[in-house]
Amino acid sequence: MKQRVFTVAANERLTDTVYRMTLHGDTSAITGPGQFVNIKLEGNYLRRPISVCDCTDDVLTLVYKVVGKGTAQMAAMNGGELDILTGLGNGYDTALSGDSPLLLGGGVGVPPLYMLAKQLIAQGKRVSVVLGFNTKNEVFYEEEFRALGADVTVTTVDGSYGVKGFVTDAMKEKTYSYFYTCGPEPMLKAVYRTSSTSGQFSFEERMGCGFGACMGCSCKTITGYKRICKDGPVLEKEEIKWDA
Amino acid sequence: MGRLNVDLCGLPLDNPIIPASGTFGYGYEFAELYDINVLGTFSFKGTTKDPRFGNPTPRIAECTAGMINAVGLQNPGVEKVISEELPKLSTCFNKKVMANVSGFSIDDYAYTCEKLDACDQVGWLEVNVSCPNVHGGGMSFGTSPEAAAEVTAAVKKVTTKPIIIKLSPNVTDIVSIAKACEAAGADGISLINTLLGMRIDLRTKKPIIANKMGGFSGSAIFPVAVRMVYQVAHAVNIPVVGMGGVTTAEDVIEMMIAGATAVEIGAANLIDPYICRDIINELPRVMDKYGISDLKSIIGGVQ
Numbered sequence: 001m002k003q004r005v006f007t008v009a010a011n012e013r014l015t016d017t018v019y020r021m022t023l024h025g026d027t028s029a030i031t032g033p034g035q036f037v038n039i040k041l042e043g044n045y046l047r048r049p050i051s052v053c054d055c056t057d058d059v060l061t062l063v064y065k066v067v068g069k070g071t072a073q074m075a076a077m078n079g080g081e082l083d084i085l086t087g088l089g090n091g092y093d094t095a096l097s098g099d100s101p102l103l104l105g106g107g108v109g110v111p112p113l114y115m116l117a118k119q120l121i122a123q124g125k126r127v128s129v130v131l132g133f134n135t136k137n138e139v140f141y142e143e144e145f146r147a148l149g150a151d152v153t154v155t156t157v158d159g160s161y162g163v164k165g166f167v168t169d170a171m172k173e174k175t176y177s178y179f180y181t182c183g184p185e186p187m188l189k190a191v192y193r194t195s196s197t198s199g200q201f202s203f204e205e206r207m208g209c210g211f212g213a214c215m216g217c218s219c220k221t222i223t224g225y226k227r228i229c230k231d232g233p234v235l236e237k238e239e240i241k242w243d244a
Numbered sequence: 245m246g247r248l249n250v251d252l253c254g255l256p257l258d259n260p261i262i263p264a265s266g267t268f269g270y271g272y273e274f275a276e277l278y279d280i281n282v283l284g285t286f287s288f289k290g291t292t293k294d295p296r297f298g299n300p301t302p303r304i305a306e307c308t309a310g311m312i313n314a315v316g317l318q319n320p321g322v323e324k325v326i327s328e329e330l331p332k333l334s335t336c337f338n339k340k341v342m343a344n345v346s347g348f349s350i351d352d353y354a355y356t357c358e359k360l361d362a363c364d365q366v367g368w369l370e371v372n373v374s375c376p377n378v379h380g381g382g383m384s385f386g387t388s389p390e391a392a393a394e395v396t397a398a399v400k401k402v403t404t405k406p407i408i409i410k411l412s413p414n415v416t417d418i419v420s421i422a423k424a425c426e427a428a429g430a431d432g433i434s435l436i437n438t439l440l441g442m443r444i445d446l447r448t449k450k451p452i453i454a455n456k457m458g459g460f461s462g463s464a465i466f467p468v469a470v471r472m473v474y475q476v477a478h479a480v481n482i483p484v485v486g487m488g489g490v491t492t493a494e495d496v497i498e499m500m501i502a503g504a505t506a507v508e509i510g511a512a513n514l515i516d517p518y519i520c521r522d523i524i525n526e527l528p529r530v531m532d533k534y535g536i537s538d539l540k541s542i543i544g545g546v547q
């Protein structure tokens with residue numbers, strides 16, 4: 001973890017509620033896909049944890065959904081600086097992917113899969129991606145994943161775009177060596193039940209600090225108590241213990 | 245020695261800055277960020293006799309100038325703290341640490357305190373009779389002078405190190421509780437723990453915190469803390485450790501003028517992990533500004 005000041009270089013709207021913020025600064029604490037950053041926003045007591053969509057040496061890309069006061073404030077930013085704790089969480093482990101991994105993202109769970117797909121493709125893996133949304137005008141990042149060279153399937157619940165149904169409907173039609181997923185908990189549970197291989201799940205929880213100090217986001221796993229922010233957000237399928 | 249050093253219950257502190265229990269883990273997460281030996285000391289995560297997972301999530305809710313937590317004393321239990329956490333801590337912290345203890349019965353408190361009292365790394369025992377997030381324990385011991393005195397006496401009987409009783413602000417008359425602890429043998433008082441609070445989600449009409457209520461902390465509670473530190477410090481003859489919403493070097497000085505011998509910093513660590521180090525660096529400049537040559541000289545100096 002590092003505390004760094006980033007400059008907002010761009011902030012574009014991708015859908016009605018989803019934005020892409022490009023920031024310049026020191027990204028050296030980010031060691032892999034699936035990690036997150038925690039952003040201090042004027043007038044809000046707690047920082048806002050946002051997953052890393054992509055990063056290079058000095059450019060950090062965050063794709064985020066406006067869900068409350070903090071993210072609305074981010075969406076209104078047009079330049080300026082942000083105090084960010086970077087390189088938080090464990091992230092996805094690409095070593096377990098096999099040669100044909102499947103990536104499944106739901107809604108605002110899609111962004112962290114972008115950097116993951118980029119790395120897996122750079123490692124020579126054949127990457128398939130399923131992106132799930134409620135409806136056509138919520139779809140984002142389909143072209144970005146295609147441009148990386150991934151095989152992309154989009155699902156919409158109402159059938160207004162791509163395959164009608166949930167990501168798990170598309171998952172049933174795929175063959176894959178391993179899977180990675182991020183999305184709302186009901187989707188993660190469905191992926192867990194549908195999956196035929198091992199895989200990794202990225203979880204979300206209300207956090208205090210984001211770096212393992214407060215125990216605000218603890219969960220129970222097969223291998224003991226884990227902090228979503230520090231020991232997660234990514235858990236392996238075999239260690240997950242769903243709430244009753 | 246230096247301008248910042250103080251004495252807490254007979255043990256020297258290089259400076260009065262102490263990260264508060266529950267916001268600093270067992271220290272080593274922060275040792276990755278800076279040399280935690282710059283601290284006066286720190287109070288480690290509230291430890292109980294048996295391991296505890298704590299409350300269901302969500303455990304955190306944001307508020308204006310603060311936050312609510314209902315962690316519920318998650319900790320690995322005293323045996324593991326001694327066999328695993330303290331050895332890990334010894335690799336990055338060479339000062340005496342403050343051991344924070346909670347319990348669900350008088351015997352629990354005595355058992356855990358006796359175990360930690362025997363650890364060389366422990367300098368002080370901070371006995372939490374004020375956790376608002378557990379049922380049938382914690383705060384229930386800190387809301388009556390008799391119960392608080394009973395815990396104090398039981399712990400004193402089995403320990404040799406200074407006992408600091410951590411009090412709850414969720415009471416009608418905090419002074420009577422502090423006095424009862426002093427009479428039962430407490431070596432110091434620390435206050436305030438969090439204020440019982442609640443937030444509700446407007447869409448679902450459900451409390452944001454799974455446990456419904458939780459402890460409110462953060463800069464919003466600072467004036468309440470200053471008032472209670474002032475009241476208690478002027479009513480007892482043992483040192484008072486002040487805490488509650490402290491965020492700046494100015495806050496530290498204000499808390500000391502109110503009567504605090506040392507100052508704990510809690511929620512602010514979660515937002516700015518470097519804040520304790522930064523406040524220590526900032527203190528001399530702020531002391532100069534107010535013509536303070538030595539921090540010891542301002543304790544309880546409110547006019």
